[in-house]
Amino acid sequence: MNCRRYGWVITIAALMSGCTAPKPPSVVTDDDPSVKIPAITAAVQKKDLGAAKQLVADLDSDDSAVRFYAIQGLSRLTGQTFEYNYYDDELARQPAVQRWQQWLTAQANK
Numbered sequence: 001m002n003c004r005r006y007g008w009v010i011t012i013a014a015l016m017s018g019c020t021a022p023k024p025p026s027v028v029t030d031d032d033p034s035v036k037i038p039a040i041t042a043a044v045q046k047k048d049l050g051a052a053k054q055l056v057a058d059l060d061s062d063d064s065a066v067r068f069y070a071i072q073g074l075s076r077l078t079g080q081t082f083e084y085n086y087y088d089d090e091l092a093r094q095p096a097v098q099r100w101q102q103w104l105t106a107q108a109n110k
Helices: 002-017 033-045 049-058 064-078 090-108
Strands: none
Touching: 033 049, 033 064, 049 064, 049 090, 064 090
8 A cells, every 4th residue: 555655656746847837938128137148148149129228228237147148249239349348347337338328329319
């Protein structure tokens, strides 16, 4: 009797191990870097300039990896960096972030 009970437990455990939570949609606006970074990569591959607004916002992220992917994405989409360095501290990044914000405004006015 005990063997039969353990057999069911093992079978149920095996079936449940295949269950995973659904993947969230991959969007650049997601706060989770594990979602945001692949979304940035996908947007750049698609040459999606619509992602630029979020990428410019991400230049001020607390997460250096997000900043890195944001500037790499912007650079690949536009050919520009505006002398932005993802590894600079917040104060040192501000002039370049402002140049990116001006660029974004100019794009919206086209």
